[in-house]
Amino acid sequence: MLVIKVGGSAGIDYDKLADDVAALVRDGVRCVLVHGGSSLTNEVATKLGHPPRMVTSVSGIESRYTDDKTLEIFEMVYCGAMNKQIVERFQRRGVNAVGLSGIDGRIFEGVVKGTLKIVENGKRKVLRGDRSGKIERVNTDLIERLLDGGYLPVLTPPAVSRDGEAMNVDGDRAAAMLGAALGADTVLFLSNVPGLLRDVDDETSVIRELRVGDLESAMRDVAKGRMKKKVMGAGEAIAAGVGRCVFGDARIDRPVRRALDGEGTVITP
Amino acid sequence: MLVIKVGGSAGIDYDKLADDVAALVRDGVRCVLVHGGSSLTNEVATKLGHPPRMVTSVSGIESRYTDDKTLEIFEMVYCGAMNKQIVERFQRRGVNAVGLSGIDGRIFEGVVKGTLKIVENGKRKVLRGDRSGKIERVNTDLIERLLDGGYLPVLTPPAVSRDGEAMNVDGDRAAAMLGAALGADTVLFLSNVPGLLRDVDDETSVIRELRVGDLESAMRDVAKGRMKKKVMGAGEAIAAGVGRCVFGDARIDRPVRRALDGEGTVITP
Amino acid sequence: MANAECPICSAEVAFEADTEVGEIVECEECGAELEVKSLEPPTLGEAPDEEEDWGE
Amino acid sequence: MANAECPICSAEVAFEADTEVGEIVECEECGAELEVKSLEPPTLGEAPDEEEDWGE
Numbered sequence: 001m002l003v004i005k006v007g008g009s010a011g012i013d014y015d016k017l018a019d020d021v022a023a024l025v026r027d028g029v030r031c032v033l034v035h036g037g038s039s040l041t042n043e044v045a046t047k048l049g050h051p052p053r054m055v056t057s058v059s060g061i062e063s064r065y066t067d068d069k070t071l072e073i074f075e076m077v078y079c080g081a082m083n084k085q086i087v088e089r090f091q092r093r094g095v096n097a098v099g100l101s102g103i104d105g106r107i108f109e110g111v112v113k114g115t116l117k118i119v120e121n122g123k124r125k126v127l128r129g130d131r132s133g134k135i136e137r138v139n140t141d142l143i144e145r146l147l148d149g150g151y152l153p154v155l156t157p158p159a160v161s162r163d164g165e166a167m168n169v170d171g172d173r174a175a176a177m178l179g180a181a182l183g184a185d186t187v188l189f190l191s192n193v194p195g196l197l198r199d200v201d202d203e204t205s206v207i208r209e210l211r212v213g214d215l216e217s218a219m220r221d222v223a224k225g226r227m228k229k230k231v232m233g234a235g236e237a238i239a240a241g242v243g244r245c246v247f248g249d250a251r252i253d254r255p256v257r258r259a260l261d262g263e264g265t266v267i268t269p
Numbered sequence: 270m271l272v273i274k275v276g277g278s279a280g281i282d283y284d285k286l287a288d289d290v291a292a293l294v295r296d297g298v299r300c301v302l303v304h305g306g307s308s309l310t311n312e313v314a315t316k317l318g319h320p321p322r323m324v325t326s327v328s329g330i331e332s333r334y335t336d337d338k339t340l341e342i343f344e345m346v347y348c349g350a351m352n353k354q355i356v357e358r359f360q361r362r363g364v365n366a367v368g369l370s371g372i373d374g375r376i377f378e379g380v381v382k383g384t385l386k387i388v389e390n391g392k393r394k395v396l397r398g399d400r401s402g403k404i405e406r407v408n409t410d411l412i413e414r415l416l417d418g419g420y421l422p423v424l425t426p427p428a429v430s431r432d433g434e435a436m437n438v439d440g441d442r443a444a445a446m447l448g449a450a451l452g453a454d455t456v457l458f459l460s461n462v463p464g465l466l467r468d469v470d471d472e473t474s475v476i477r478e479l480r481v482g483d484l485e486s487a488m489r490d491v492a493k494g495r496m497k498k499k500v501m502g503a504g505e506a507i508a509a510g511v512g513r514c515v516f517g518d519a520r521i522d523r524p525v526r527r528a529l530d531g532e533g534t535v536i537t538p
Numbered sequence: 539m540a541n542a543e544c545p546i547c548s549a550e551v552a553f554e555a556d557t558e559v560g561e562i563v564e565c566e567e568c569g570a571e572l573e574v575k576s577l578e579p580p581t582l583g584e585a586p587d588e589e590e591d592w593g594e
Numbered sequence: 595m596a597n598a599e600c601p602i603c604s605a606e607v608a609f610e611a612d613t614e615v616g617e618i619v620e621c622e623e624c625g626a627e628l629e630v631k632s633l634e635p636p637t638l639g640e641a642p643d644e645e646e647d648w649g650e
Contacts, residue, residue: 386585386586392558394560394561395560395561395573395586
C-alpha cells in the first residue's frame with residue numbers, strides 16, 4: 001500500500017504524476033493519492049476579493065486564517081478545480097479514480113481549533129473564527145471499499161469535526177495519518193523541491209537519509225515553513241508503523257518511481 | 270429507492286431539505302441526491318471575469334456555453350462549494366454523506382458534443398469547443414457500494430466522456446437516468462417552483478397530474494426553459510421503468526415528504 | 539459583397555456585409571447548410587449535422 | 595493611558611496607546627496571559643491556553 005501526497009504549489013506537473021501513478025496502478029499497486037491546492041487558492045481568493053491571510057502562530061508555524069468565506073473558496077479550489085482535474089487526468093489514462101474530501105464519509109475527522117494565538121506586526125494576538133483544525137482519526141472504511149472495487153482514491157482537505165463541521169487541515173499531516181491508518185509501507189511527499197535541503201537556496205543540498213531520531217533536530221535547524229509540517233507528519237507516520245517516508249520532487253519525470261527508488265530524502269525508523 | 274434532484278437556483282433551502290432527507294435515511298429509505306448550482310456558478314463566473322454565456326440551440330433549448338475556463342468554474346462551484354456544503358449539512362445531522370461528481374468512478378458517462386448550432390442576435394451559428402455533452406450510461410457500481418456501506422451519495426455534474434474528458438451535462442437528465450439505472454420507485458425534481466405551472470406567472474396554477482402520454486404536449490405548450498429539460502428527463506425515467514416522477518417545491522418545509530405525498534406535479538406511466 | 543464556393547454543388551454563395559465566421563448560411567442552389575469557415579478568403583464548409591442536446 | 599483590571603489577581607494593567615482588541619498582554623503582578631476584550635471600557639479576559647496546531 002502506497003500513499004502519495006502531492007503539493008499544490010506552482011511548478012508541479014500533474015500529468016507526469018498521473019502517468020507514473022497510472023503505471024503503478026496497472027501493475028497492481030494499491031495507491032491512495034492526497035493533493036493540495038494552495039497556490040491556486042491564493043489566486044482565486046484574491047480575484048474574488050477575499051485575499052488569503054496567512055498567519056504565524058506563536059510557535060512560529062505559518063497557516064492560512066480560514067474564516068467561513070475562505071473555507072468556501074478553499075473547497076471550490078481543492079475539492080472542485082484541483083480534485084476533479086486530477087481525477088479527470090486519471091480517467092483519461094483509463095484509471096477509474098474517485099475524488100473525495102475528508103468531509104465525505106468522514107475520512108479525516110478531528111477537532112476544530114476555533115481560536116489561534118498568532119504574532120502579527122510584532123504583536124501577539126488571539127484570532128477567533130478560524131475553521132482550521134487537527135485530525136485525530138482517519139476513517140478508512142470508505143477508502144477500503146474503493147480499493148476493493150478497483151478504484152483509485154484521490155483525497156483532499158478539508159476534514160470534518162466530530163459535530164460535522166468542515167475544517168481546514170494540513171494536507172501533509174492528513175497524508176501521514178492516512179498512511180498510518182492504512183498501514184502503508186511507504187508515504188511519499190512530492191512537492192516543488194527535490195527533498196529536505198540543508199540550504200534552502202541550494203537544490204543540490206538534499207539530505208539523502210534521515211532516521212526518525214534525527215527529525216527533532218531537522219525540525220529545529222533545517223526545515224523551514226511548510227517543510228516543517230512535512231517533517232512532523234513523516235515523524236508521526238513512522239511512529240505509527242509506516243515503513244518509510246520519502247520527500248521527493250514532483251516536477252520531474254516519473255516522480256513517484258524515482259522517489260520509491262530513493263531519489264530525495266528517505267526517512268526510516 | 271428514491272432519487273432526489275434539487276436545483277441550484279436562488280431561494281432553495283438546503284437546510285430544510287437536509288432535515289427531511291436525514292429523517293428518511295434514518296427510517297431506512299435508500300436515497301441518492303443529485304444537486305445543481307447554476308445561480309452560484311453565474312455569480313462566481315462573473316466575479317472571476319468570465320461571465321456565463323448562455324446560448325439557445327437552433328431547437329430552442331437554452332444551455333450554458335461551456336469552454337475550458339467555464340468548466341473549471343463549474344467544477345469549483347458544483348463539486349467544490351455546493352457539493353461539500355451539502356455533504357457538510359448531512360454530516361452535521363449525523364448522516365454519513367459522500368459527495369461525488371459524475372467523473373468520479375465514471376458514474377455519469379456519455380458523449381461530448383463539441384459543436385453546437387445556436388441562434389445568437391438572430392443569426393444561426395456553429396459554436397465549437399463546447400464541453401457539454403449527453404449522458405449515455407450510468408455506472409451504478411460505486412453508488413451501490415456506498416449504499417451498502419450505509420453512506421448517502423450526493424451527486425453532481427459534470428459527467429465524463431468515454432475517453433475520460435470532463436463534460437457539462439444537464440442535472441435533471443442525469444437524475445432521470447440515475448433513477449432508471451437504479452430502478453428507483455420515485456424520482457423527485459425539487460426546484461424553486463411548486464411544480465409544472467399552467468401559467469408561469471401564477472404559482473397556484475400547478476398541474477397536479479400528468480400521464481407520460483401527456484408529456485409531449487406539455488413540452489410543447491406549457492413547459493418553458495429549464496422546465497423543458499425536467500419534463501424530458503421525467504419522460505425518459507418513466508419510459509425506463511421508474512414508478513413515478515414528482516416536480517415539487519424546494520423552498521418549503523419537509524419538501525421531500527410533501528412531494529412524496531403528491532404535493533406538486535405527479536407524473537405516472 | 540464577397541462570394542464563396544458551395545462545397546457541395548460549387549455554386550456561388552454571397553456573403554452579407556455582416557456575415558461572421560461560424561455563421562450558418564444556406565446555399566440557394568442545393569439548399570445545403572453551410573458554415574462560414576473564414577472571411578479572408580471567403581470559405582465555406584458543411585455545417586455539422588443537427589444534434590439535439592442540452593447542457594446544464 | 596487606559597487601565598483595566600487583571601481578571602486573575604485584580605491588579606491594574608496599563609494599555610499602550612496602540613493596544614488592539616484581541617491583543618495578548620501580560621499582567622505584571624501575577625504574570626497571567628490576558629486577552630484584550632474591549633477598549634471602551636478597557637476590559638481583559640484570560641487568553642486561551644497554548645494549543646499547537648497548523649492549517650494548510
